[in-house]
Amino acid sequence: MKKFNRKDFIKAAAGIVSSTIYIGCSLDGSRQSKISTLHSLPKLEADVIVVGAGPSGIPAAIAAARQGAKVILVEQDLSPGGAPVNMFVSMLCGGPRLGIYREMVQYLNAHHTISGKPKDDFGEGGANGKNHWYLPSSFMMTVSQMLAKEKNISLMLDIEANGVILEEKGSKNIVKGIRINRMGALQDIYAPVTIDATGTGLLGELSGAPVMYGRDGREAFGETIGSVQKDEKVQRCTWMYVSQKLRDDAVLPWDDLISDGMVEDDLSTWVKAHHVDRKTGIYLHWGATVICHDTRDPIAIGQAQQECLKTLVPDIQTLNKAGFQIHLAPKMGIREVRRIRGEYVITTNDMRDGTYPNDTIAYTSYGLDPWGEDIPEAERKTLPHGIPYRSLIPLNVEGLLIAGKAISGTHLAASGYRVQPIVASIGQAAGTAAAMASLNKTSVRNIEIKKLLKSLEEQGLFLKKEE
Template sequence: MANNYDIIVSGGGPGGIAAAVSAARQGKKVLLVERYGFLGGGATAMLVNPFMTYFAGQRQIVKGIFQEVVERLTRLGAFGNSRMPVTPWAFDAEMFKLVADQLCLENRVEVLFHASVVGAKKRGKEIKALVVATKEGLKKLTATLYIDATGDGDVAYFAGAKVEKGRRQDGLCQPMTLNFQVANVDLDKMPSREEMTAKYRAAKANGLINCPREDVLFFYTTNPGVVHFNQTRVLQCDGTRAADLSMAELEGRRQCWEFFQWLKAHVPGFEFAYLQKMAPQIGVRETRRVIGEYVLTEEDLMSARKFPDVVACGSYPVDIHNPQGEGTIMRYLPEGEWYDIPYRALLPLGIDNLLIAGRSISSTHEAHSSLRVMPIVFAIGQAAGTAAALSVAAGRPPRQLDYRLLQKELLTQGAFLGAE
């Protein structure tokens, strides 16, 4: 390992991958720090699948590095499935790991696996070093600029940035979900989502299932006879507390096993199925949001607001799972519309050499529920990495970077910023 880097990216999920690769492609010395032994974050460790929409009507609004990932997965036969006419964006999580590795290796991103950020050394308004926990003990890592792609705002929090969690009235965050996959399913006998939901609700009423989710949500996968379930719901746990996460993992697996046993005993097509995979960790929808120079709101989303300093776009609806029980709020943008994400939302207040990439950018609880999905996170990460590289090259902090130069470079990289 080097003594110093141009840019250190913390968190190897979609946002971190895009940030690290985009910065490295501009000739910067980049270290990507990841707590697991593989990249992918939500796509692999949390087994989130498929990609949520990256279209506004017929127009694709997330491109760039995300599109590269899609094309690489497609060449591997690991993307899309004809059994999914509504959301055909399933992908193979194991192949995603390989694609992420390849992108980093090809672009000379140095990767440090099995390392977790546990602190930050700060002087004035600048981070001087990160403290990471490894098997060797605590290590100090230094860079000119830092990117927080942890999804939880860990770096920003340790550096003393202003953060918020949960909804305004009580601070509760969206519930967690342990995703799982069931194999050897007879897809021809398997009922529709509506039919399975009716059976599920009857089973809940009869005491066979104890889960606060109101319906059944499954997706076909890229692998024959394998069905993906986004089904469990664990309430009122804080994804930044180890004790809460521990309880959530246990409860998530309990719900998973209970639901699978019910499938096998009562749902056609699952008679000979087996539980193939549970996510390595529970899926966390929401934790910290880092307050920046602009706070993106639900009104911005619903009005399809456009910003002069746009660096990414999104069209996924406001999607809030009830933190206290059954129910999910879905509020859709006007047909064919998208919203802009301004560069200012990536710039945390009070810290000059830090950029935020991913779901923890500056937003309200409601806006966060849309921008948290993986395609949008890829776009935000690419913007953060590109901004960091340009800032290092210019020798000035990211908030002094001319956003027009950033936009020009992002467009050169194939990103979508609304004008084509």
């Protein structure tokens, strides 16, 4: 039997939207085949489509809407939020924390701290080095309320976008919009600019842009660190959970847990149970971590998820016995999927040298986070650096911007900008650029960069001197 591989999956995903689907078959001559055809709903139009309502898609949608663009924000889950909500990645780390992300953190601080002590200390560069965490539901409520305030955004939940509407022009594919399956019917959504904020780069791949996956190998982009050979290894997956004390005398059985680290409360950095002055009785755990052989492939993800459970179940039982209840994230956390090759590829050389290209639309001061990959300490030194606008523009494609962790950078460079404050800044810049292109009826490649940068500065996306 032919194995159903990733290419078949991509073809099938693309095919579903462009062809009629037939359900049912003729069992014998006496019975008629039943043919069910998906009907179509009238097309929708917007100035900007954002696919994915996570840490990068939400700021993208809000920024575009605040520029006056009519935005349709499409999310496959039943609530917005992305990884902080559906994977419980609810800890703030890295920075700087600027723009719309900062608005979100201020709201969280004011209304949702676990310790009950609001903090407005953003520290130097907008990143005070302190790691705070919030309940995933707090993120969801916060971003839902922020989105509800924006009159130019239509939020569509429970819709997976798995097809793009393409027109070929010369050597480029022009993305005209997306096709969705809504209430059992097909619907086309058209917009001059679509933003892929899926975190998976799926729309980038479907649009025909070159895809990067796994470790690039040093030679590919002239890097001096990381794996010499190219392979398909991506950062490992981690299934996160929250534990909550149910009895006053309960003590975290740290030494008996198989799984990884945890965070105490929203005031402190990483802790080990016996060093902690525990105040809240509620803890965020980096649960089980596994290798997923292909984070694009649903079957490989299924296998990794089952592998994760093998570690988690004994830990959950240990915690239950010790007097803790466990809230397991609805989804296993996937750190890395596709990266879509764009007009600029961010490399570890940019991190080492602290480069700020002229079209820098966001910063990262997070540094290298190779997650278990063996990089000698001396080679890990990095400087804050800029994210150029060109890294959001996919090669060979028009009408599409990539936002979030799937932008164009090498495997190792991505480890330094994939965290939430930074993908949020990237999203905000993508939304602003998309609105400018759409409202001025020009290509995302032809917008005036100076105007974009000025607008981002006015939106508080660049560091002020005193920060």
